[in-house]
Amino acid sequence: MLVAINTATSMGDAKMEKKKIGSALIGLLLVVMTATNVSAITVEKNIVLPERITPGVKTEYWTIERITLYTINYGPWQIAAINHCKSQDATCSVSKTVEHCMSVSVSGSVKVGIELIEAELGATIGATYCESTTCSVTCHGKDAVLEWRYVEPIKEIVQRKHIVYPDGHEELGETASAYVKMNAAPECRSYCIP
Structure with a gap:
């Protein structure tokens, strides 16, 4: 101009x-x-959505409605360490740091885009994360035993479809769920055996 x-x-x-x-x-x-043209719209939870409004055209877009703990996968109990006590008068202790590494994975239906899910969870899909825990036990005159198991929480990401009609009014559509398996600190348990 x-x-x-x-x-x-x-x-x-x-x-x-x-x-x-x-x-x-x-x-x-x-x-x-x-x-x-505004290229992004900020909604609840600071999730940035792609451009959604096309004047005069029916447009659909998805948002993250909620994230909940769906379930937790536990690994089998495994022996981490044993200290065999030599006599009934002895005090036997054992301590061990256990570590579990895994790749974050996603399954189900991803509608909002992986980058939005990653931003909300603070984790990168496909990246490997390691968590560790230090376990210890003291026994008197008995063998000290440590066991551990891995913990993998699965988060459900519920996504909601939004439909914007040519006249500008908006309606809510169906939902879709994606499931992200993550890593958490391993669990320990200990006991004394004669």
């Missing part, structure tokens, strides 16, 4: 030209603001 400005030859013309320039700049600013 080009704005031609003539050189004013009198004080009145100069004031008039300043008003024209001011009006032109305001008009240009309004045109730029109107023409600029």
Whole structure:
């Protein structure tokens, strides 16, 4: 857009030209603001959604409605360490740090985009995460035994479809669920055996 400005030859013309320039700049600013399209919309939980409104066209988009703990997978109990006590008068202790590593995985139906799920959970799908726990036990005159098992929580990500009609009104559609398996600190248990 080009704005031609003539050189004013009198004080009145100069004031008039300043008003024209001011009006032109305001008009240009309004045109730029109107023409600029917002590329993302922020909703609850600070989830950024892709551009969703196309004037005059039926448009559908998805949001994350909620995230809940769906279930927890526990591994089998495994021996971490044993300290065999030599006599009934002895105090036997054992301590061990156990570690479990796994890749974060997703299953089910992903509608909002992996990057939005990752941002909400604070984890990268496909990345390997390790968690550790230190276990210890003290026994008197008995063998000290430590066991551990891995813990893998599975989060359910419930997504909701939104439908925007050409006249601008919006309706809620169906839901879809994705499931993300994550890693958590291993669990320990201990006991003393004669």
